Each structure stands twice: as structure tokens, then as C-alpha cells.
Amino acid sequence: MAEQAQYEELARQLSAVGAVKRDMGRILPADCPAGSAAVLTLLGRHGDMRMSKLAELLAVDMSVTSRHVAHVAARGWIERLPDPADKRSRILHLTPAGLDRLDDLSRRTTRLLADRLSDWSDDEVGQLIRLMTRLRDSFGDCRSHPARACAATAAPVAATARAAAPVAEETTRTPASTRK
């Protein structure tokens, strides 16, 4: 149990962290705003999924998800395949072009963070990740522990590639095309 002054300060920090997010947004390609980048990142990290699942991971309304998805699909970065099990549903799948885009995004953010956080220790970054993940959990955010696999410690996407390998609905999906 923390005290009121701390809660107020935390609220302030949450409000102010927007500046950092905007700073990161500035390094994105013109045709790939933050919303699109988030879609690609999550698909790369968790593998194919339906709209509803993605909306859950993004933590936004499905109508919003639909827009972001339409944007990336229009650019050929993902495909919306029919779901054999439910004709109302669509399976989102990262295309090779999307994978390339994702690698590019990954390089950009890594470069920026490596620069800004050059004097942070590996442990400090890990701490921040852990606490932010917990914060989202505390806010009843089921998106922070997707397949209960990348809660913070598990390998997020490993490196600059193999993204596509799905955390899997626990199994499915052939990790065949492990690489691009």
C-alpha cells in the first residue's frame, strides 16, 4: 500500500510519459503510424490471430483495431484470410513484406532506445519493463500476459528476425517458416 503523494506522482508520470511515446513515434516511417506499427509488432510476436484477439492485445476497441488493420492490409503488410472455423472471422497473417517492415521498425526503435538509454544498465531496463508489465496487469489488462508467455522475462521477439513464430494458441501453427 503506497501513500497518496505517491499515487499523485505516479499519475503525473503516466500523464507525462506521453512525451516519450511521441518521441518514439517521430522515428516511424510516414506510412506506418504507431497504430500500424503496433499491429505488425503483435502479429510478429504472437503469430496469426483473429481481429478480436488483436483488439484484446492492443487494448483498444475492435472498431479501432479494424481501422489499423485496414491500413496495414492496404499496404500489403498483412493478409486477412478466411477462418475455416467461423465465416464471420478473419485470420490476420503477416506477409513477407510485412515482415520486412517489421524488421525495419525493430531496427529503428532499437537504435533510438540504444541511444537514449545508453547509460541504463541491462538490469534497470529489465526493472522498468517488469514494473510496467505489472502495472498493466494491475489495471486488469489481460493484454500484458497474452499467451502467458512474454510477461516480461520471456524472449519477446528474440532478435531482428524470426518474429513470426507464434506463441501459438498453445500449439497450432507450424513454426516452419521460422525465418524470412
Place this chain on the structure above:
Amino acid sequence: MAEQAQYEELARQLSAVGAVKRDMGRILPADCPAGSAAVLTLLGRHGDMRMSKLAELLAVDMSVTSRHVAHVAARGWIERLPDPADKRSRILHLTPAGLDRLDDLSRRTTRLLADRLSDWSDDEVGQLIRLMTRLRDSFGDCRSHPARACAATAAPVAATARAAAPVAEETTRTPASTRK
């Protein structure tokens, strides 16, 4: 120096923390959106200041600050006094009504956080605050150390009232009503 996987995970957490911010935004009064709340909070914490200073603390363009300020001024929560030293400038000052509003906001956020973070220790909250503050610092955010006084440990607004008392351009401020 952290590794790439960590940077990618941090980027994801930053992107996802928006859900928490939106959750907090939902408890705000209809006529006091997040932008307005931030203006009141900063004025309460740092005392009277000019537009440019507030823009710096908010970490947004002055044009944006101008809009937020116009909104709160229109509701009588702050006054825009003339600056005797520079006729182009305006001194922003919290009114009694603004102070009331601020207290209300403070109670709302505290209540929400106390609920969501009920199982967090005082130390953990402090850690998160400290790391987020440092993160902003690392992003060349001069707003995280305003009067170099509330970097995280210093009392933010003390309690539910006396908000207006400026952190003082280094001294002022009567720690009289230290608690509520």
C-alpha cells in the same frame, strides 16, 4: 547497456501503457479532460508560471498548451494575469475554484490507483516512479525535474489541499499543512 530484445519489449510496454492512461482518463469529470487536468496539476504543484514554462512542463507545443489553458480559464479554474515584467507574457494563476477542482481530481486519481495498485508495496510504486522519471530524463525531457524538487521523492502536492502553494522558485512554500 541493454540488449535488443529488451529494447523491443520496452517499446511494446510504452505503446501499451496507453491503455492504463485511458483507464485513468475515464474517471475524469466530463468538463475536465486529461489536458485540463494536467494544467491544474502542474500549476498546483509548481505555482504560478508563464505559458512557456507550462508548455515545457507539459512537454507539448505551446499552441497545445494555449488550448488547454483557454479551456480551464474559460471555466474559471485559472486566471491569466498580466506579467508586469513583460507585456507579451501572461502569468497563470490557480483560482479557488481551480483548487477545488484540483482536490477533486486528486481524490479521483488517488482512489483509482489505490484500488488498482492495492497489492503494490510502497517501495514498488516508488521504483516505478523513479524509473519513469529517469526514462523521461533520458529522453531529454527537462520536464521531469521542474524546480529540481519533485524528482520523485519530494512531496508532490502534499495532501488533498494546499495545492496552490508553489514549490517555490526554490524556497517559499509553508510546509504547514503537511498532512491532511
Place this chain on the structure above:
DNA sequence: TATTGTTATACTCTATAACTATA
């Protein structure tokens, strides 16, 4: 009747640029 997505509409936040009034 309930659910999956999509689309229309509206609101907040932000940035850029042009403009006014001082310095």
C-alpha cells in the same frame, strides 16, 4: 438472439504555420 467485423461520426490531443503584440 448473440457475436464478429466494418463503417460513420464525434472528440481529444498534438503539431505546423501564420499572425498579433510586444521586446
Place this chain on the structure above:
DNA sequence: TATAGTTATAGAGTATAACAATA
């Protein structure tokens, strides 16, 4: 000429509600 603020305009993100297709 430079600076403090304001306003107009545009773009991104999000939510609610209405609607279509399918369960």
C-alpha cells in the same frame, strides 16, 4: 529581428452506435 501567445488547420487515436453477415 526575435520572442510570447493565439488561432487555424490537419492528422492520429480512440470510443459509441448502427449495420452486415454468420453462429
